Amino acid sequence: MNLKLEKHLNIAPEVAKALAEGKAVVALESTIIAHGMPYPKNVETAREVEDLIRAQGAVPATIAVLDGVIRIGLDEAALEKLGKADNVAKLSRRDLPLIVAQKGDGATTVAATMICAAMAGISVFATGGIGGVHRGAENDFDISADLEELAKTPVAVVCAGAKSILDLPKTLEFLETRGVPVVGYQTDKFPAFYCRDSGLDAPLTADTATEIAGMLAVQQDLGYQGGAVIANPIPESHAMDRAEMDGVIASALGSATKDGIFGKAITPYLLGKIVELTKGRSLESNIALVKNNAVLAANIAKDLSTLG
Amino acid sequence: MNLKLEKHLNIAPEVAKALAEGKAVVALESTIIAHGMPYPKNVETAREVEDLIRAQGAVPATIAVLDGVIRIGLDEAALEKLGKADNVAKLSRRDLPLIVAQKGDGATTVAATMICAAMAGISVFATGGIGGVHRGAENDFDISADLEELAKTPVAVVCAGAKSILDLPKTLEFLETRGVPVVGYQTDKFPAFYCRDSGLDAPLTADTATEIAGMLAVQQDLGYQGGAVIANPIPESHAMDRAEMDGVIASALGSATKDGIFGKAITPYLLGKIVELTKGRSLESNIALVKNNAVLAANIAKDLSTLG
Amino acid sequence: MNLKLEKHLNIAPEVAKALAEGKAVVALESTIIAHGMPYPKNVETAREVEDLIRAQGAVPATIAVLDGVIRIGLDEAALEKLGKADNVAKLSRRDLPLIVAQKGDGATTVAATMICAAMAGISVFATGGIGGVHRGAENDFDISADLEELAKTPVAVVCAGAKSILDLPKTLEFLETRGVPVVGYQTDKFPAFYCRDSGLDAPLTADTATEIAGMLAVQQDLGYQGGAVIANPIPESHAMDRAEMDGVIASALGSATKDGIFGKAITPYLLGKIVELTKGRSLESNIALVKNNAVLAANIAKDLSTLG
Ligand SMILES: [Mn+2]
Ligand SMILES: [Mn+2]
Ligand SMILES: [Mn+2]
Numbered sequence: 001m002n003l004k005l006e007k008h009l010n011i012a013p014e015v016a017k018a019l020a021e022g023k024a025v026v027a028l029e030s031t032i033i034a035h036g037m038p039y040p041k042n043v044e045t046a047r048e049v050e051d052l053i054r055a056q057g058a059v060p061a062t063i064a065v066l067d068g069v070i071r072i073g074l075d076e077a078a079l080e081k082l083g084k085a086d087n088v089a090k091l092s093r094r095d096l097p098l099i100v101a102q103k104g105d106g107a108t109t110v111a112a113t114m115i116c117a118a119m120a121g122i123s124v125f126a127t128g129g130i131g132g133v134h135r136g137a138e139n140d141f142d143i144s145a146d147l148e149e150l151a152k153t154p155v156a157v158v159c160a161g162a163k164s165i166l167d168l169p170k171t172l173e174f175l176e177t178r179g180v181p182v183v184g185y186q187t188d189k190f191p192a193f194y195c196r197d198s199g200l201d202a203p204l205t206a207d208t209a210t211e212i213a214g215m216l217a218v219q220q221d222l223g224y225q226g227g228a229v230i231a232n233p234i235p236e237s238h239a240m241d242r243a244e245m246d247g248v249i250a251s252a253l254g255s256a257t258k259d260g261i262f263g264k265a266i267t268p269y270l271l272g273k274i275v276e277l278t279k280g281r282s283l284e285s286n287i288a289l290v291k292n293n294a295v296l297a298a299n300i301a302k303d304l305s306t307l308g
Numbered sequence: 309m310n311l312k313l314e315k316h317l318n319i320a321p322e323v324a325k326a327l328a329e330g331k332a333v334v335a336l337e338s339t340i341i342a343h344g345m346p347y348p349k350n351v352e353t354a355r356e357v358e359d360l361i362r363a364q365g366a367v368p369a370t371i372a373v374l375d376g377v378i379r380i381g382l383d384e385a386a387l388e389k390l391g392k393a394d395n396v397a398k399l400s401r402r403d404l405p406l407i408v409a410q411k412g413d414g415a416t417t418v419a420a421t422m423i424c425a426a427m428a429g430i431s432v433f434a435t436g437g438i439g440g441v442h443r444g445a446e447n448d449f450d451i452s453a454d455l456e457e458l459a460k461t462p463v464a465v466v467c468a469g470a471k472s473i474l475d476l477p478k479t480l481e482f483l484e485t486r487g488v489p490v491v492g493y494q495t496d497k498f499p500a501f502y503c504r505d506s507g508l509d510a511p512l513t514a515d516t517a518t519e520i521a522g523m524l525a526v527q528q529d530l531g532y533q534g535g536a537v538i539a540n541p542i543p544e545s546h547a548m549d550r551a552e553m554d555g556v557i558a559s560a561l562g563s564a565t566k567d568g569i570f571g572k573a574i575t576p577y578l579l580g581k582i583v584e585l586t587k588g589r590s591l592e593s594n595i596a597l598v599k600n601n602a603v604l605a606a607n608i609a610k611d612l613s614t615l616g
Numbered sequence: 617m618n619l620k621l622e623k624h625l626n627i628a629p630e631v632a633k634a635l636a637e638g639k640a641v642v643a644l645e646s647t648i649i650a651h652g653m654p655y656p657k658n659v660e661t662a663r664e665v666e667d668l669i670r671a672q673g674a675v676p677a678t679i680a681v682l683d684g685v686i687r688i689g690l691d692e693a694a695l696e697k698l699g700k701a702d703n704v705a706k707l708s709r710r711d712l713p714l715i716v717a718q719k720g721d722g723a724t725t726v727a728a729t730m731i732c733a734a735m736a737g738i739s740v741f742a743t744g745g746i747g748g749v750h751r752g753a754e755n756d757f758d759i760s761a762d763l764e765e766l767a768k769t770p771v772a773v774v775c776a777g778a779k780s781i782l783d784l785p786k787t788l789e790f791l792e793t794r795g796v797p798v799v800g801y802q803t804d805k806f807p808a809f810y811c812r813d814s815g816l817d818a819p820l821t822a823d824t825a826t827e828i829a830g831m832l833a834v835q836q837d838l839g840y841q842g843g844a845v846i847a848n849p850i851p852e853s854h855a856m857d858r859a860e861m862d863g864v865i866a867s868a869l870g871s872a873t874k875d876g877i878f879g880k881a882i883t884p885y886l887l888g889k890i891v892e893l894t895k896g897r898s899l900e901s902n903i904a905l906v907k908n909n910a911v912l913a914a915n916i917a918k919d920l921s922t923l924g
């Protein structure tokens with residue numbers, strides 16, 4: 001790592017040791033901590049996810065920006081600060097350099113976590129779901145920066161697909177045009193976060209973590225630009241039925257129209273409605289799928305570390 | 309070439325020798341062999357195209373993935389295997405790493421051929437036509453990964469433009485936004501595969517292979533990201549009339565609507581209808597234009613090899 | 617700089633000296649000279665803008681292609697030639713390599729100026745406004761190559777936002793998806809060229825040149841891909857009222873429909889109508905905002921040179 005980069009990164013000792021020894025490391029994002037759940041549930045869950053990764057024999061590296069320093073792996077104090085603060089910026093690619101220059105605090109989205117992971121030399125990252133093409137994007141061009149990042153930065157994102165409040169067919173088209181491998185893990189369907197099956201085909205399929213690690217090793221060998229989406233369906237035990245979820249989303253979209261919600265306000269409104277209409281089951285499902293992804297990511301990272 | 313890359317590439321002796329000596333090499337794709345024509349016509353045509361390139365004093369390098377190895381230049385056995393197999397995957401950027409990891413077989417599209425050619429150090433590639441923005445892409449975002457690859461990978465693609473079943477005005481806009489040079493060879497019109505003139509202007513024009521090689525040399529000198537489209541109109545002798553072709557496509561689109569074909573199924577349906585409606589003339593035209601492009605590509609590659 | 621690149625670049629002595637000494641340099645584009653204003657007003661204005669940059673203690677580097685050479689800094693003769701010629705090509709990314717190979721002349725747009733500036737090692741560039749997503753782009757895909765360049769090339773573009781004949785909400789969405797920082801200078805609104813406020817929020821805000829230089833230094837340290845938009849509102853003294861400007865544009869759009877103008881012809885038509893409807897005030901405003909941007913760019917470049 002060059003000196004100019006190094007001065008902006010703080011790599012936790014546990015992570016630095018694993019990287020130096022070529023051991024398995026799994027990156028984790030921090031918007032779920034800062035913006036996705038209330039305190040102290042957010043910090044508890046973050047610790048549980050980290051411990052699950054350790055239990056698999058890999059090292060977790062939760063990523064955030066604190067006092068302008070890019071932190072790769074958060075200690076207890078950092079995690080508490082992030083979990084309790086109520087004015088932490090949400091950082092995507094465009095936001096990261098200014099917050100670092102301003103010595104501010106920020107939680108990293110999928111895009112920004114990928115960037116920071118790549119800087120630290122981490123190639124596998126577990127999260128809930130990726131951003132995508134928003135419904136109506138054919139008219140307002142609202143497309144998540146996560147998708148561009150996947151085409152640019154060599155980090156595999158293990159997720160449960162993307163939420164079906166997004167336009168999933170367009171999201172898959174965008175990823176195809178950009179050349180991003182989207183691999184269904186033990187499924188030939190693209191999962192839709194709360195549901196195991198979006199009704200759309202997964203463009204690629206792999207049955208084992210070893211097979212996925214093999215693909216990532218080839219990407220590295222070939223100097224491939226960009227990462228990969230590893231789409232891991234939510235565990236059956238916590239999955240919602242697709243027809244039910246379609247109904248919930250249709251109902252939420254109907255309320256949005258009735259309440260005159262549009263543009264940027266739509267996504268948080270819909271997410272709120274989903275929590276309400278599913279009576280909190282969606283939060284439990286969310287935690288379950290993140291843990292499920294953390295375990296798969298740890299196993300992929302372990303296999304990859306033996307192939308390096 | 310680094311060792312990690314090298315272990316996935318197999319460069320045929322004829323090609324390796326030419327590259328080592330700085331001689332002219334022309335890449336060729338393999339989807340036309342595996343998916344574009346029936347056996348043995350496909351293998352015969354592939355050999356004829358290769359021989360045409362040799363007759364110009366350049367070396368052909370047909371590209372495919374066999375048993376997980378990226379082959380740059382196919383021997384007799386490889387070509388036969390590819391020509392006869394009926395379950396060869398069609399590889400674009402997103403598909404290549406997994407098929408290599410799985411030790412599978414695949415035929416390379418324009419995008420994947422560009423990637424493999426660049427890995428081997430080949431800068432000129434001849435094919436029939438490039439992919440593009442599909443009709444209706446403003447609603448379904450269906451845009452070929454070939455276009456993104458052209459913005460990324462430093463390989464010049466010599467083609468007869470793009471088929472007019474695509475949305476050609478949008479295709480040219482996309483290439484302009486992405487900064488890809490689109491050069492009409494001896495024409496100021498963008499050709500439309502079977503027709504010499506799509507009715508749209510070619511953004512740039514060059515009259516000789518030497519002039520095109522000069523542009524490619526400048527791109528290399530400047531470290532330019534991305535390749536170029538060299539748009540070479542189909543020979544007059546095999547060209548179809550634009551009005552006739554517009555009629556054929558309108559009729560094919562009408563049948564598609566009547567037969568309830570849409571989405572992904574549209575393109576193969578339209579291509580089939582065109583063969584039917586042109587009573588096979590389209591296949592002859594296709595072969596003629598590929599050969600025409602191979603000759604031009606060989607001459608560009610030869611001129612470029614003297615400028616290196 | 618490598619030898620192959622060097623043979624295509626001619627860096628003026630004043631600029632070369634400043635770069636060698638790590639002093640502040642500001643790039644300037646040349647389409648405003650060749651295509652934006654009549655002679656001799658164009659050459660006079662170019663000199664005034666350069667002198668303003670020198671008065672701030674930085675060195676101006678106006679960029680153009682003359683006789684196939686990329687000129688970084690224009691002497692008197694070059695500026696006169698560019699200002700008087702009436703057949704100078706307008707160069708974007710796709711056009712540059714061929715014009716260099718053909719030993720032709722060309723004026724550089726925002727995209728091409730960024731490319732040439734980056735080649736010479738210049739990181740700050742002042743202009744009037746950036747290109748954007750055109751109105752109607754959801755149907756015709758007409759999107760300026762400037763936006764892609766901002767996502768690719770590490771040069772900060774100091775501008776007065778973008779003209780509101782463009783679709784500004786889509787322009788900001790596109791830049792967000794591509795991860796480009798868009799920083800309002802002393803404003804939390806995105807400016808619209810002639811107007812200080814487009815009605816849209818600036819995604820980021822900075823109050824001082826030093827803060828902006830700090831962000832650019834972080835981008836460099838992190839090896840960030842892409843540049844930044846520094847959006848500097850037109851000085852109050854020359855600003856037009858947003859309601860007035862909206863009226864002017866609505867009227868110009870109405871005339872375009874009535875006169876049957878569409879497609880590529882729309883933008884020049886609208887710009888002509890705006891000059892006509894504002895009775896030439898728009899040209900004065902244009903000059904005032906370019907000068908304002910030059911001064912800010914010089915100050916950012918100076919601060920950045922102390923951070924290197
Ligand atoms: Mn968005
Ligand atoms: Mn497609
Ligand atoms: Mn345009």
